[in-house]
Amino acid sequence: MAKNLVFFDAQCPLCYHTKKILQVLDWKKRISWMAVQEIEESPYAFLRSNDLYDQIYMVSSSNLIFSGFHTIRKILFEIPLTRLLSMPLFLPFIDKILQPLYLFISKNRYRWFGRYEVPQFD
Template sequence: MNKHIVFFDAECPLCRTVKAVLKRLDWFDTIFWHPVQEVSESIKTRVNEYKNMYDEIYMFTVDKQVLTGFNTIRKILSLLPATIPLALLCYIPFVKKIGDPAYRFVSIHRYKWFGRVPYKKS
C-alpha cells in the first residue's frame, strides 16, 4: 500500500465527521484512514515514543515519518487539492505556535463537547 496512513479515534463524533469530509476531498485516494481502536500491538510499540494514540491524530507518511496532532492536520491539508490554500496558511512559521495549542485544546475537550459513540468494527 503506497498511501499515507492516518490513525483516528472512531469513537469521537468530531473525528469521524472530519474524516468523512476529508475522505470526500481525497480525490487521488492518497490517505488510508485506520481507527485507533483496531491498531495492532506492533504499531502501538512503534509509536510508543509518542503519546497515547487516543490523545491525538497520528499519521505514518509514505516516506516512513510519524506525524502527530497539528503536524498531521497540516500534512493532510497539503495532500488534498481543495485544501492546499488552507495548508499553505498552516505552514506560515508563526501559525504553528497557534495551531499546536489550538489543536490540543480541541483534542482535550472533544468528548465533553461532542460526546462519544460506540465503535463497531466494520
Template structure:
C-alpha cells in the same frame, strides 16, 4: 504508497474528521485505519486517542496539528489552506489550538458521544 491516518472509530469527532477528509481526498492519497485495528503500533492506545497520527510513506510520523496541516496540503480543495499553516509562527498558535480542541472534545460532543468514548481518559 499512501499516507496512513490513524483515527479512533469510537470518537464522534474522529469519525467526522475522517469523513470530511475522505470527501476532500480526490486523489485517494490517504488510507484511514482505526487505531483499534492498527497492528504493529509503536504507540499506546492513549497516545493514539490523544491526537491524530499519520504515517507518511517514508515511515515518518506526524501528530496533531502537524498531521492536520499535512492532510490539508494533500487534499486538492484545501491545499492553499494547508500551505498557509506552514507559514512562520502559525504553528505557535496551531499546536495549542489543536491540543485544546482535542482535550475538550468530549465537552463539545456530549450530545453525539453518549457513551463517553470521545473522552481521552485512560481506558482499560
C-alpha cells in the same frame, strides 16, 4: 505510490465525521485511515505507546510520523481541494499558536461532541 496513513479515534464523533468529509475530498486517494482501536492487530502497534487518543497521528508515505496539528496540516496539504488552505499553516511559528489550539479542542472533544459507545469503523 505509498499512501499516508492516518490514525483516528473511531469513538469520537468529531474525528469520525471529519474523516468522512476528508475522504470525500480526497479523490486522489492519498490518505488511508485506521481507527486507533484497531492498531493492536496492525504493523503500526509500535505507536500504541504514544498518545493516540489525545492526538491524531499519521505515518506519511515517506514513513515520517506526524502528530496533532502537524498531521492536520499534512492532511490538508495532501488533498488537492484543501492544499491552498494549508499554505498559511506552513508559516514560521504558526505551529506555536495552532498546536495548543489543536490540543485544547482535542482535550474537550468528548465533552463538546459526545462519544460513541461502539467505535465507528466504516
